[in-house]
Amino acid sequence: MNQNYQHFKTRLLPNGVLLIGFDTKDKKVNVLNTETVGELTSVVNSALEDTKVKGVVLASLKQGCFIAGADISEIAAMTDKEVCKALVMKVHNLFLKMEESPKAFVAAIEGVCLGGGFELALACDWRVASDNPKTSLALPEVKLGIIPGFGGTQRLPRLVGLPAALEAITSGKTFYAVPALKRGMLDDVVSHIKFEKTIDALDKEPFIQQAVKRALSGKRNFALQKFPLMTKILGMPIVRDYVTLKKARQMIMKQTKGNYPAPLAAVDAVERGLELQGKGLRPYVEAELPILLDLVVSPLSKDLIGIFFSTERAKSREIGPPMPVDRKQTLGVLGAGLMGSQIAGVLVDKGFDVKMKDVKPEFLCPGMDRIFKMELKDLKKKIIKKPELEQRLLRIEPVTNWDGFDRIQYVIESILEDLAVKQQALAEWEAIAPKDAIFASNTSSFPLSKIAEKAKNKERVVGMHFFNPVRQMQLVEIIKAEATSDETVLKAYNLAKSLGKIPIVVKECPGFVVNRILARYLAESILLLAEGISVEDIDRAAKKFGMAIDSGHAMGPLELCDYIGIKTAVLVLNSLKALGERVEGHPLVTEMLPKDKKPLTFWSEGKGNPAVYEILKSKYGWQPKTLSQEEITKRLMLPMADEALRCLQEGVVEKPWQINLAMMYGAGFPAFRAGLLNWLARRGLEKTRQDLEEMSVKYGKRFAPCSFYKEAEQVLEKLM
Numbered sequence: 001m002n003q004n005y006q007h008f009k010t011r012l013l014p015n016g017v018l019l020i021g022f023d024t025k026d027k028k029v030n031v032l033n034t035e036t037v038g039e040l041t042s043v044v045n046s047a048l049e050d051t052k053v054k055g056v057v058l059a060s061l062k063q064g065c066f067i068a069g070a071d072i073s074e075i076a077a078m079t080d081k082e083v084c085k086a087l088v089m090k091v092h093n094l095f096l097k098m099e100e101s102p103k104a105f106v107a108a109i110e111g112v113c114l115g116g117g118f119e120l121a122l123a124c125d126w127r128v129a130s131d132n133p134k135t136s137l138a139l140p141e142v143k144l145g146i147i148p149g150f151g152g153t154q155r156l157p158r159l160v161g162l163p164a165a166l167e168a169i170t171s172g173k174t175f176y177a178v179p180a181l182k183r184g185m186l187d188d189v190v191s192h193i194k195f196e197k198t199i200d201a202l203d204k205e206p207f208i209q210q211a212v213k214r215a216l217s218g219k220r221n222f223a224l225q226k227f228p229l230m231t232k233i234l235g236m237p238i239v240r241d242y243v244t245l246k247k248a249r250q251m252i253m254k255q256t257k258g259n260y261p262a263p264l265a266a267v268d269a270v271e272r273g274l275e276l277q278g279k280g281l282r283p284y285v286e287a288e289l290p291i292l293l294d295l296v297v298s299p300l301s302k303d304l305i306g307i308f309f310s311t312e313r314a315k316s317r318e319i320g321p322p323m324p325v326d327r328k329q330t331l332g333v334l335g336a337g338l339m340g341s342q343i344a345g346v347l348v349d350k351g352f353d354v355k356m357k358d359v360k361p362e363f364l365c366p367g368m369d370r371i372f373k374m375e376l377k378d379l380k381k382k383i384i385k386k387p388e389l390e391q392r393l394l395r396i397e398p399v400t401n402w403d404g405f406d407r408i409q410y411v412i413e414s415i416l417e418d419l420a421v422k423q424q425a426l427a428e429w430e431a432i433a434p435k436d437a438i439f440a441s442n443t444s445s446f447p448l449s450k451i452a453e454k455a456k457n458k459e460r461v462v463g464m465h466f467f468n469p470v471r472q473m474q475l476v477e478i479i480k481a482e483a484t485s486d487e488t489v490l491k492a493y494n495l496a497k498s499l500g501k502i503p504i505v506v507k508e509c510p511g512f513v514v515n516r517i518l519a520r521y522l523a524e525s526i527l528l529l530a531e532g533i534s535v536e537d538i539d540r541a542a543k544k545f546g547m548a549i550d551s552g553h554a555m556g557p558l559e560l561c562d563y564i565g566i567k568t569a570v571l572v573l574n575s576l577k578a579l580g581e582r583v584e585g586h587p588l589v590t591e592m593l594p595k596d597k598k599p600l601t602f603w604s605e606g607k608g609n610p611a612v613y614e615i616l617k618s619k620y621g622w623q624p625k626t627l628s629q630e631e632i633t634k635r636l637m638l639p640m641a642d643e644a645l646r647c648l649q650e651g652v653v654e655k656p657w658q659i660n661l662a663m664m665y666g667a668g669f670p671a672f673r674a675g676l677l678n679w680l681a682r683r684g685l686e687k688t689r690q691d692l693e694e695m696s697v698k699y700g701k702r703f704a705p706c707s708f709y710k711e712a713e714q715v716l717e718k719l720m
């Protein structure tokens, strides 16, 4: 066999199994693009022609990655359907050749197996995986506004049955090795033993040895495929049309409100493929391709791919000399409450040891319990095994004193929101901390400089503002006060990166970026309510706009206040007093916090809370009123856009994309609107400025636009 490949290495084992090791040149991960697909086609052709080859095992020579999918930069550049079709047809021809050859093909999967990579595995006869915790399978194409286009919408239903396939294809959800095995996506899962990834060492790995056995066992016979009874019933023609596919579409509409066409298009592709079965046509081409081509060139897909790239850039961006954080060290967390315990949990997930300090053992116990429940979720999802769960929990040391903190380089402060208590903790820490250590505060509402007011080494104090729930929320605002040193910022930034978060550096200002912009939306929603608009109408307009839709639970501003708690919302609004009337809000919120009683919520039993209306009527002469959905939306969204421009004007962040990501990942601004500033630029800066001028006359000076609109034209031009 020709050994001179750029991206592949091959080795023929004495038993006739050809090992193909994928190793995309000059990339950290394996990708399928014109070049690698072309070369793989040559490798496969040679294997098929070579009579010594009895079967083929396709594996990766990269640690932690089988195949990351199709090369997204290639998809991003595709504006011509014919260009896209040419690449897709090359892939189809290759996959069909593998499928139709008499030799068995096996995908030996370790690490991420995404999109096109998973589709390649689906075109193999067998899929054998190692139980490396990084092994995960997904078809995330819908998140980029397209559908799996290398046969995934056709081969997955055949393999796992219709309901499980629809779930995977329309949600883009990740499946770890054991759940994937249970669903039939994998044939075997074998214990992971780490070896170096070279073509010569590959067959020492137990999962490769199992893959070799499968390759020698011959082709898969789909006629012998067995499904559970329920899967069979849900796949029967009538049930499938009237129940399974219908339900899938209803579920998608419920979640996306029709704003993301790709998941629905994926259902169409699956359905069309089923209709073509037995008609002598190739459903990969006939059913899937036309739908894929329409989506690939759509503006929405380009926007979603743009967001994907911004996110990846933000995750890997360096803001100074690369400084990886050593995971073999103990970090400190102060406060074992809601946030502190979750932060400690995320730290141990990533391999750090943690000392979690609170004032009393009785405050540490609920914190430990919260972490235990977080880890239990991973155990239930089979992401980790019991020994790993135990290891993680044992790596957290709950403490009530400062012993050992004199050797800790990073302390994350997540103590209750009381300035004096935070200052006191900082002073106590400074007295014993090593000289290079940093103190990262998770405060939501205090200026960092205030917390560090009395500190001896203000340059070591930085903000690391996490969001709740800490595991799921990817954003961390890194707050730089005037006195914070660049080195401290760099350390906090790299720590956030090592947790897999998206760190955005923010110059200290009231509310930082997310809460500052979001506060205008929340404050306006309460004013709308006080003016007479119902809770339902306000939240409906925001949901229609798409707020929080990407979390799977669209939510309006008043429901969001209920979620974060009116107490916290008031705390945040109060901390923004420096912004003046822009976030003044309405005194109703303090009335909703009766002394010694449970705080009120805006929603109660699925409707606006009568108790809140009662307060409004009795104290503020409230009368119900209606306003068009368009006007409500303008009143909620334009202040946010204006505040985002003010942040840019003041240099709170360096670049507009940082605001876009911060609002998407921290405040639920919908991805289909391409980011808050893109949305504003597309709406028109001058039009928005004029609208705000008019609104400031009609509703109050809080709407008066900032003075940055003209300049912003040039700044935002590059975003479009």
Ligand code: NAD
Binding pocket: 334, 335, 336, 337, 338, 339, 340, 357, 358, 359, 360, 363, 413, 414, 415, 416, 417, 421, 425, 442, 443, 444, 445, 465, 466, 467, 468, 564, 568
């Ligand atoms: P919480 O009330 O749940 O927990 C605070 C914990 O701090 C309590 O367990 C308390 O006993 C402990 N504590 C008090 N004094 C202490 C001391 N001297 N040393 C160590 N621990 C001490 O509060 P939380 O919601 O976890 O918030 C903690 C911090 O995180 C606050 O600064 C808050 O602004 C910030 N924050 C909260 C959220 C949120 O959604 N709750 C989001 C982002 C940031």
